[in-house]
Structures are given as C-alpha cells and as structure tokens.
Amino acid sequence: MSIARKPNPARRSEQSRQAIFKATRELISEVGYANVSIEAIAARAGAGKQTIYRWWRSKAAVVFDSFLALSEAGRQEEMMLPDTGDIEADLKLVMRATVTEFADPDFEAPIRALNAEIINDPDLAAQYREKLAGPVEEAKKARLCSAQRAGQIAADADLDLVLELLYAPLYQRWLHRSGPLTPEYADALVDLTLKAFRP
Amino acid sequence: MSIARKPNPARRSEQSRQAIFKATRELISEVGYANVSIEAIAARAGAGKQTIYRWWRSKAAVVFDSFLALSEAGRQEEMMLPDTGDIEADLKLVMRATVTEFADPDFEAPIRALNAEIINDPDLAAQYREKLAGPVEEAKKARLCSAQRAGQIAADADLDLVLELLYAPLYQRWLHRSGPLTPEYADALVDLTLKAFRP
C-alpha cells in the first residue's frame, strides 16, 4: 500500500549533485572510504541529508557515481588500445601500465574500497561491470579479436576467458597483497596466456 | 602519555573465547556479516564487550578467528589432495569441487565478507594467507610438484603462478558475479593452465 514517492529527476539540482560528488571524493581521499559518512558528505557539500537519500540508495552508490562522474568527464571519445600488429608486445604494454597504475597510492584506497563493496553488493557489481569495467573490457576484446583474425590467438578462443586469465591473477595478487606486482610478472602473465590460447 | 595496557593471555578465559566464537558464527549465518555487531556477539555469548575488545582489534578479527577455530577443529592431520598420477583429472576433480562449494549459499555470505575485509585490512590479509589459505595452497603445490616430477608440468614452472592461473579467474568470476561457475568452466581453466605450463 506504500505510496512510492518518486522524485522528479527533471527538477534535480545539478549544482547539489556536483557539490556532493566533489565532497565525496575529497572526503574519501582525506579520511578513507570507511570513515566517510553521509552526514559528512552532506555537511561538506552544503547539502541536506535528504537530498542524498532522495537520489542514492547507499553510501556506496554515492561513491560509485562520484567516481563514475570523474571517469566520464575524462573519457576520450572511444576507448582504444594500441594495435601494432604484435599482440604480445601490445598486451605487455597495457599490462605493465596497469601494474604501474596499481602502484599509485592515490588510486589504491578508493579502488580497494570499491572492490570490497562490489563483493557484497550485487547491484553495485552489475553497475560496475556495465559502467566502468564494460567499456574497458570491450576495448581489450576488440584488440584480442584483431589478434584472433591475425591468427595469433586460437579462432575458437573465448575472449572473456582470455581476459580473465590475463587479469584475474594480477587483480588477485594486488587485492590480497599476496605477492609483488612487477613488470616481469605482467610479462609472464601475457606469455602464459598467449601460450594457453595459441592456435 | 597512554599506558599501553597489555592483557595477560595466560589468564584468558577459554570458556568465554569459545562462547564468543560460537555466538559469532551463529549470528553471521542468521543475520549476515554486515549486520553482526560486537554488542550482539557479546550479548549472545554472555560475555562483556570489554572481553572482546581486550582480545581482538576489530569485528573482522573476531569473525576470522571464529572460522579459524572451526577449520582447525575439523582439520585432518595433513591436508592431502588425490594423486592418481593424472594431474589433469586430479585438478579437474578439485576445481569442480570448489565450484560446487561456491554454489552453497551457506558458505557464500561469510566467504564474501571475509574477502571484502581482506581487501582493506593488510593484517587480516596476512593472517588469512598464513592460517587459512597457506595450508591449502601447500597441499596443492605438493600435488603440482608431483606432476612436475612426472614431467606433466614444465620443470621450471613457478607453482605459485600455476595456482594463480588456475584459481584467480574462478575466484574473480565468483566474487564479481561476472559469469556462471560451471563444471565446464572449471575444466576449461585446468586445460588452459596445463597448456600454458606444458613442458
């Protein structure tokens, strides 16, 4: 019998939205995801708490959108990976870049927090795959497809599986801190994966 | 100025400890990790909150030890994996078992929660690797070593890397819910990994 009050997005204040995103990002980098409260976000953004509760389900959702807004702002037309014709070299380049990125302490905290939330929140996981991981994976698969056509990867290879073999060990090692992330490690993963999917 | 009061473990009440473990496990399966409070654990265990704070750093630590106590209680002498001489068959058996295990909703919640905490808590991660993951990994590496001696795996293969290639994709797919966990998927990972590490 509940009268589902549904706010009208047309009337939404873009100014508040941006202020909330900004406050959220600042607070996360200042005190860490776990110590960020909705109260603090609202106070910092000069927004009422209700304005947050009206538009987001949870703190995780606010945080997610805050980062999404950032990444969308900086998004180039299309995500494109290098294609020199040499899949091994191209992949190693990309994987080494990922390794470097993961070493940046500024990215560390929010990405870890995001991953932790995703594990327990299916909705958030779906959004993550659709909005953040999806586009990047598409670009990677495009490059792999090109390699497939060039006969460098088995024609019947499942490209999702290729990506998992390449990246899952890397992510796991980073998330669990179970070993060092070196360029050599990246190279080894590329070599092994290509060997596994050799035609 | 703080005087670091350090409790004397010799005087610790084993009865309270066990009651806390039991209460923790029950509460987690009843209301889920996120909804378990230290207050509730203490109440259910008939213990004072201070008794928990005296011996554990955080809720995550209590939960971890609760499961650790369980696993140690049920631990067989030595962890041993089947060794029929056929590494492919043996690995597929084990991986399919893992897939089945992950489908059990009773294990799902606590394992997800544990993984989420591990991501953000280096201490907990270290303990996890040492106390829980470690013994299992040793057993798996023992089996892989046997296969290595039998010439089924390259002699120079890094066995940690073999395990990562085998399991990381599986774990990631499960944690991110990014795809179905089927026996065929398990088989495919074994096949690919063995191919990648073929002598």
Next chain:
Amino acid sequence: MSIARKPNPARRSEQSRQAIFKATRELISEVGYANVSIEAIAARAGAGKQTIYRWWRSKAAVVFDSFLALSEAGRQEEMMLPDTGDIEADLKLVMRATVTEFADPDFEAPIRALNAEIINDPDLAAQYREKLAGPVEEAKKARLCSAQRAGQIAADADLDLVLELLYAPLYQRWLHRSGPLTPEYADALVDLTLKAFRP
C-alpha cells in the same frame, strides 16, 4: 577546534520534553535519584539519548527541570503567605508546615538529591535560587516586611538574614539528620529569631 553546535530551541519537540520530564519523575520515585540513568530516562520516555544530551548538561539538570516543570504547573497566581498581623503566629504556622512536609518520605528522596547536587554544581545552585527558592523567599520576605512596618521586627533588620536564622538550622538538622524535627523545634526557632531581631 571544536565547532560549538548550538541546537535551535524553536524546533524543539515539546512532546519529547514532557515525556522526558514524566519519565524522570517516575524513575526517581521508583528507584531513587542515584539509580536513575540517562539511558533509562530516554528509554522510558521513548526518546533518543541525544535528545537529552542536546538540551541538558547533566542528569541533575534534567531532574531539576522535571521538578521545576511540576512546580510551575501547580503554581498559584502569586505566592502568598498568611498575614494575620501576628508575625509570631504566622511564622510558626509556616515553619510547622515545613516540618510536616519534611516528614513526608515521598518528598524526602528527591529533595535530598537536589540539595546534594546543588552543593557541587554552582550553575545548578544558581538556577535553584532563581527558579525554585527565589519566589518562595520573596513571599516570605514580603510577610517579614509587613511585620517590619508593624514594628514587630527591627526596622534595620536584614530580611535575608532573618530568613537564614529561621530556616538554616531547620534545613541543616534535616539534611544531617542531627536531631528531631518537631513542631516545638519550629516554634523555638521562631521565638529565638524574633528575639534576635526585636526592635
């Protein structure tokens, strides 16, 4: 660095306020002042603890206001003492009434508690004098002033001092339980005081 958050009295919930007063009075008479906790008051009143901490400095302050609310509710237009023209008779009447009042066990506990708090809390003492004792003392002084004009008390007598001589021995004897409080004792105090201040 603390940001002194100051609540806005205009938005205060009168309903909560009254419920807290009621709960406080009930609890005091049920378990005694010392055994009343703010936690219990909040629970009984169906209020959050913060609602109490937001508006009162201490348990003593809540209790004080609770009684103040009572006394204000029951306050007759103006406090008036009998004036038959015979100051001695009038004072004896009033003092004997006080003696009787002090014998009532229902009033005993809270009044003792209030006096104990007042001793250690200057703010509370000031409030007590202003809100509770003040009006009563004014009425008494008015009657004494009338006696002064009638030449029954020295014209230069300090009326505050008269009241102290009359009441302080009575209060002290009651608070310290250092002797019986009888009508004769009341009469004696009146006689002595009048003699001391005879013109």
Next chain:
Amino acid sequence: MSIARKPNPARRSEQSRQAIFKATRELISEVGYANVSIEAIAARAGAGKQTIYRWWRSKAAVVFDSFLALSEAGRQEEMMLPDTGDIEADLKLVMRATVTEFADPDFEAPIRALNAEIINDPDLAAQYREKLAGPVEEAKKARLCSAQRAGQIAADADLDLVLELLYAPLYQRWLHRSGPLTPEYADALVDLTLKAFRP
C-alpha cells in the same frame, strides 16, 4: 544462607591501609571527589581492588576514613577554644576563623563532597557526627557552658540550639553560595545569636 566471609582485622596490612589513604587524598585534590574511582585509588596505592572492597563499604567510606586519619594524626591532645571571659569576642574570633577557612580553595572541594555524601548516606552522616563534628562541637559547647555559668547566656539555653543558630546560616550560605562570607557576616551571626539567648 550466605556464608558471610568476615576478614580478620588482626591480619590487616597497615601498610596497604596507609597507602590507600594517601592515594585517596592525592587523587581527590588532583581530580576532585566525583572523578575519583576505586580502581584509581587501588592502582595509585599499589593495592588490589579487593583489598579496598574487603575493608570499606563504599568510596565515600574510604574517603571519609582518609580524612579522619589525617585529622586524628594532627589532633592536639584535646580540642580547646579560647576563653578570655568575653564570649562575644571569643565567638567572633572562632567564627571569623571558620569564614577564612572556607575561603581556602584547597579545603573547598573535599568538604563540599563530604557534605553532599552525608545528605544521602545516613551511616556516613552518623560517622561524621561521631568522629569529626562531635569533638569539635563538644569543645564549642564547653566554651558556651562556661559563658552560661558566667551569666552571658541564658541558663536554660539549649547549647545545641545555640550552635545551630550560630553555624547553620554560615554553612548554608557557603554550601548554597547564596551570599558572601565576610567577617562582618560572622560578627552579625554572633551578635544575633547572643541577643537571642540573652538571659
């Protein structure tokens, strides 16, 4: 059916007792009566908590005994008040001394605390009258008795009442902070009381 375990006072450690007294007095002057805990006393005295609970009923009892020990230590053979033959002068001297004493901030806190406890604790009140107030009152009454014999005070005067008239206003004014304590005030009380009890 409780087996009332009664400790044997003969075996009591005098060293602990003194250490507890010393710690109690120090803590009271450092943090104030209300903020002194039995835990803190035990810790400071290097005593076990049980040692305190074995020998005292309450914090108030420990504090009381601590001060009692002090006053007994410094007690001169017999308490004697000056007797110049002029009761008015002698009383004014003593009352002015009391006024001065009450102005000393070092004595203020503990005496206020003691009075607050006495109001709510009949046992403590009895002990106070017997051990602390008693001897002093006896001395004062001895002086008044001498004045009575000299015809300066009515022969049928109740000396307890004389003392109440003299001191109760002073104590009340101090405890309630309801007015200034000046030498003139002391003198006025003496004058009024002597007038009230003039033969």
Next chain:
DNA sequence: ATCTAACCGAGACGGTACGTCGCGTCTTTTG
C-alpha cells in the same frame, strides 16, 4: 502573473552501535 507542488538547506528526532570507564566479583599467584 500567480499559484502551487517539488526540491532544497537545515537539523531535530528515535534509534543502534560504538569504544571506554568503572563497578563489584572471582581466580590465580606470590610472600
């Protein structure tokens, strides 16, 4: 041009849990 419905900031509210303090009891170890 003026309603009027909605969002907005602000923040009080009933709650839950936090992590700490101290109580009074109990147990273990030391002299």
Next chain:
DNA sequence: CAAAAGACGCGACGTACCGTCTCGGTTAGAT
C-alpha cells in the same frame, strides 16, 4: 591466608551516524 594483580560480566557513559521527519525558503512549471 591476606594481598597484588587483573580478567570477567555487566551497566552506563557520551558520541557518531543512521534513515525519517518536519520546517521555511526558493524555484519551477501549470494555471
């Protein structure tokens, strides 16, 4: 066996946030 040491169950503390709920004040779109 008293005493020191201190762990224990317990209750309350005062604080931080939760998510809900008014309040006025502003700001649109519909009248």
